[in-house]
Amino acid sequence: MNTPSREIAAIILAAGKGTRMKSNLHKVLHPIGGRSMLEHLLASLEELAPTRTIVVAGHGSEQIEAALGSRARIVLQEPQLGTGHAVQQAEDELADFEGDVVVLYGDVPFVRPATLRRMIERLHESDAPPCTVLGFRAADPGAYGRIVSEDRRTIGKMVEYKDANAAERQIDLCNSGMLAARARDLFDLLRRIGNDNAAGEYYLPDIVMTALKDGRTSALVETDEAEVQGINSRAELAEAERVFQESAREDAMANGVTLKAPETVFFSYDTELGKDVVIEPNVVFGPGVSVGDEVRIKAFSHLEGAQVGEGCEVGPYARLRPGAVLKKGAKIGNFVEMKKAVLGEGAKAGHLTYLGDAEVGAGANIGAGTITCNYDGYFKYKTVIGERAFIGSNSSLIAPVKIGADAIVGAGSAVSRDVGDGELRLVRGEQLVKPGWADRFHDTMKKKKKAADAKE
Structure with a gap:
């Protein structure tokens, strides 16, 4: 009827x-x-x-x-x-x-x-x-x-x-x-x-x-x-959450998603998952997440307000905050955080990186310890990284700044001015060498320590 x-x-x-x-x-x-x-x-x-x-x-x-x-x-x-x-x-x-x-x-x-x-x-x-x-x-x-x-x-x-x-x-x-x-x-x-x-x-x-x-x-x-079932107490709220999550997990698996440890994965009401997605243990989806086909989300990752494209890899221990977008085949690794940032097709950020208010071109590589310095205490600024650029480890990109296509930023650099296509940019203090200084320092300090110990 x-x-x-x-x-x-x-x-x-x-x-x-x-x-x-x-x-x-x-x-x-x-x-x-x-x-x-x-x-x-x-x-x-x-x-x-x-x-x-x-x-x-x-x-x-x-x-x-x-x-x-x-x-x-x-x-x-x-x-x-x-x-x-x-x-x-x-x-x-x-x-x-x-x-x-x-x-x-x-x-x-x-x-x-x-x-x-x-x-x-x-x-x-x-x-x-x-x-x-x-x-x-x-x-x-x-x-x-x-x-x-x-x-x-x-x-x-x-x-x-x-x-x-x-x-x-x-x-x-x-x-x-x-x-x-x-x-x-x-x-x-x-x-x-x-x-x-x-x-x-x-x-x-x-x-x-x-x-x-x-x-x-x-x-x-x-x-x-x-x-x-009515919900009138915290205990009943927790029970409702349990029932909701069990249903969401069953639906995900019925629709072609692999959950390695279903009881440890938590979904939101609007989580969208493609086919052949693999989700490892202890992954949490906040509201507003969509995941494409053949994505692998590794253990202990947290996603909220993020779009993950086909064939991407996330984690372990990764955090995608609202506005994070991973294009097809992009990868982020352990302890990488993204917020209002786009990681282009095939681009990688493997370890210990923060990408905020950023646009990373296809095929770019972001080295370990890289951060985009996007906030001056009052306003947010954007970092743009070109296709196939290579950002060396422990680099600070001080926004607003643009890194050109195929450019290289040397490890340990603090970049505050634009880098052109194909350029190498090194921003480091002069390396100072004083032969024998450390040996003399250690000898002096050992003598002082010995004298101090004798007085006690």
């Missing part, structure tokens, strides 16, 4: 204080795989193309507003009187909206687009339920609200754990809290629910029982527990 061609709005509940996180950062902004929980959820929503997205916030709302900008409307829930009350805060934003609404939670980041579609599609089946509730079978139902369903398609009763009787608490079909409804039905039903319960709150799921009193039966869509 295709999703009906009605407008969709999303209400994301994020008003909780998140006290178990013990953090100054809002709970839903904590990252998993390099992207916040809230951003994961918004990415799933994008596939439904909602015309309106409303985030219901409370404590820390300014953080959410700063993170989202104009991508969502922020409304406040003050005071916080339950999930039903939270959804009501979005009513003014949807006063003229005639489409379908999905209600989600900012700390439940991994609900899939396909699941959201199923929830909306179920609204438009022939029995026209007033709402669709997303349920799951819990291995340990604990304090989740329970769903009573005889046919696994419709809901006979929903009850919060605090208000459930002993028999209801034995049910393993639980309420995720997420639902879909027509906007008109949603807010009409919310206006009729009460707070006569153990917590004295207005529960969103009570709209199901309110509709049932009108003779309208709500629908059930089930999914797996992992998809609707």
Whole structure:
């Protein structure tokens, strides 16, 4: 069944204080795989193309507003009187909206687009339920609200754990809290629910029982527990990261990537890997990394915001920072760091090198210990190194500076002026030789040491 061609709005509940996180950062902004929980959820929503997205916030709302900008409307829930009350805060934003609404939670980041579609599609089946509730079978139902369903398609009763009787608490079909409804039905039903319960709150799921009193039966869509797992503590955040990384590793290997020690490799949500890539142990990918085919990334390397071309070699112990680009067949070795720099096709920087704000031509060789001196404490400057240039070890290239094609910079040089094509540049102090000086120095110092020791 295709999703009906009605407008969709999303209400994301994020008003909780998140006290178990013990953090100054809002709970839903904590990252998993390099992207916040809230951003994961918004990415799933994008596939439904909602015309309106409303985030219901409370404590820390300014953080959410700063993170989202104009991508969502922020409304406040003050005071916080339950999930039903939270959804009501979005009513003014949807006063003229005639489409379908999905209600989600900012700390439940991994609900899939396909699941959201199923929830909306179920609204438009022939029995026209007033709402669709997303349920799951819990291995340990604990304090989740329970769903009573005889046919696994419709809901006979929903009850919060605090208000459930002993028999209801034995049910393993639980309420995720997420639902879909027509906007008109949603807010009409919310206006009729009460707070006569153990917590004295207005529960969103009570709209199901309110509709049932009108003779309208709500629908059930089930999914797996992992998809609707909420994150409320640092331990749960770590578990979510583990699950995310395991999935990312499995996807990488299924798509032709070799992971020598999968459990030690960490990906971001947007890591792109070509075929026949080999990744050695203890490699970390921050956000914004793309890797071409037949690349080898050696152990203990860290990449973020970098592009690695086909056939390149990185590491071990290399660091690629944002703006680093390796063209086809380029190589960087151990303890090489690149930032906002391009290493041309077939170029090499083998050891102990820093390339920042630099452009290195094809086939160039950067010797061990070379650095581009790109910052004067106020501004950044660029270094340009021509094709096939050879930069000797322990050289300092003081930007802005250009090294011509086929030029050679002698080892130990501090180059502050441009070097022409094919030139040799040596910038060293005069080598001073004093025969016998060291022997006389050692003799004098040994005598002084012996005299000092005798006085003790």
